[in-house]
Amino acid sequence: MDEQVPGFGLAVNGGVATLTVDRPDKHNALSLEMWLALPHLMARVGTDPSVQAVVVTGAGGQAFSAGADISEFAQVFATPEGTVRFNAAVRAGNLAVERCPKPTIAMVHGLCVGGGCGLALHCDLRFAGTGARFGITPAKLGFVYPFEDTRRLVHHIGPARAKDLLFSGRLIEAREALAIGLVDRVVEDGDLEATVRDYVTTLTGLSQFSIQAAKRIIQAIQDGGSANTDAGAAVFLEEAAGNADFQEGRDAFLAKRRPKFTWRGWGR
Numbered sequence: 383m384d385e386q387v388p389g390f391g392l393a394v395n396g397g398v399a400t401l402t403v404d405r406p407d408k409h410n411a412l413s414l415e416m417w418l419a420l421p422h423l424m425a426r427v428g429t430d431p432s433v434q435a436v437v438v439t440g441a442g443g444q445a446f447s448a449g450a451d452i453s454e455f456a457q458v459f460a461t462p463e464g465t466v467r468f469n470a471a472v473r474a475g476n477l478a479v480e481r482c483p484k485p486t487i488a489m490v491h492g493l494c495v496g497g498g499c500g501l502a503l504h505c506d507l508r509f510a511g512t513g514a515r516f517g518i519t520p521a522k523l524g525f526v527y528p529f530e531d532t533r534r535l536v537h538h539i540g541p542a543r544a545k546d547l548l549f550s551g552r553l554i555e556a557r558e559a560l561a562i563g564l565v566d567r568v569v570e571d572g573d574l575e576a577t578v579r580d581y582v583t584t585l586t587g588l589s590q591f592s593i594q595a596a597k598r599i600i601q602a603i604q605d606g607g608s609a610n611t612d613a614g615a616a617v618f619l620e621e622a623a624g625n626a627d628f629q630e631g632r633d634a635f636l637a638k639r640r641p642k643f644t645w646r647g648w649g650r
Contacts, residue, residue, distance in 0.1 A: 389416040391441070392423055397434040397586035398579075399427040399484075403498075406442030411451040412497050414458050414468055420475030428482045431646035434590055435582040436482060438505055439489040440498075446488065446514070449496025452523070472497065473530055476504040481601070483594050483647065485585055489578045490514045491571065495553070499564075500531035503538060506597065508564070509578050510556045511571035516564055517553035537604075539563050589627040591645040 386392075389412070391402040401423060403410040427433045440446040450472075458468045479486060479501065488494075488502035490510040495517045502508050510516075518535065520527045527535075527548060535544045539562045547554070559565045569577045585593065595618040622628045627645045634641035 387416075387419045387423060389413060390419060390423060392426065394427075394430070394433055396583070397432060398437060398582045399430070399433045399435070400437045400439065401427070402439055402441050403447050403501075404441040406440075406444065408451065408453075409445040409448035409493055410440040410442070410498070411448050411453075412501070413451040413454060414471055417468075417471040417475040421478040424478035424482050428484060429647075433484055434586040434593075434646075436484050436486045437489050437578055437582060438479070438486060438501070440491065443491050445493040445498070446490040447495070447498025447501060448493050449498045449500075449519070469528060472500075472528060476500060476530065479504040483597065485582075485593060485597065487578060487582060489574060490516075490556075490565070491574065495519060496527075497531075500528065500534065503531065503534040503564075507566045509567045509569070509574065509581070510559065510565045511574040512556050512568060513571045514556040514559070514565075514568075515553045516556075516559045517551060518547045519551040521549060521551040587640075587643075589631060589641075589643045589645065590647070591622065591625050591627040591643075594647070595622070 389403065389405050391400075391404045393400050393402075403412065403416075405411060405413075424436075427436050457464075459465050485507070486505040488505040488508045490502060490508060491514060492511075493515055494502055494510075495515075496519055499516055499518055518527055532544065532548070535547070539547075543562050546552075554562075554564075556565065556568045560568045567577070599618065625645060627641075627643045630643055631641045
């Protein structure tokens with residue numbers, strides 16, 4: 383399913399899709415065209431039964447993404463309609479990442495700034511190298527960070543720390559990002575790819591029904607849902623009882639062997 387879209391690379395290997403922001407000459411800045419392409423790319427990996435996990439990263443090793451491509455701002459914000467279109471494209475792209483049914487892991491080398499930080503925050507988990515630096519810098523441009531990206535930021539690090547980053551526009555090191563909850567794991571730069579690879583390989587050997595159900599339940603909780611909604615725990619527990627993965631997991635446990643889970647997604 384390897385695919386090349388302007389500004390992105392998409393490759394699948396061993397059940398893991400790697401989506402690479404591929405503009406290293408511009409520190410992997412995200413253009414309007416790229417934001418518009420994200421829903422298509424995430425739909426591809428979300429519906430591909432061979433994919434069990436998604437890694438989002440940046441090419442070149444110097445940046446995950448420096449954020450929106452400022453060089454095109456004069457054009458995209460030339461009219462109110464253009465501004466609305468740009469904001470809608472950013473929201474749709476990030477929403478596609480957030481609502482991907484498969485677990486998504488941002489693998490962050492180098493700079494992760496502005497819209498790039500927003501993209502990482504819409505992944506399920508963020509693993510960073512020690513040399514990664516994070517910042518949200520609209521105050522340096524006279525710009526305003528999008529509402530949904532700000533909401534995600536506040537969700538992860540709290541309102542006071544979100545205000546600090548937004549007010550000051552300062553860059554923080556990976557260790558501080560870990561301490562405040564902006565990232566979930568920090569390892570030496572040279573160990574980052576192996577750490578992420580080991581983690582997603584572990585996920586590919588586990589029940590995709592369990593993982594995807596957990597993701598949907600957590601999203602429902604974040605959306606204000608309850609146990610009685612379609613994404614409630616009770617619904618999935620009822621389905622799990624007759625699911626092939628549960629039967630396989632139970633039989634493998636009793637036989638003291640490694641389970642071979644086969645469930646790949648609803649509707650398949």
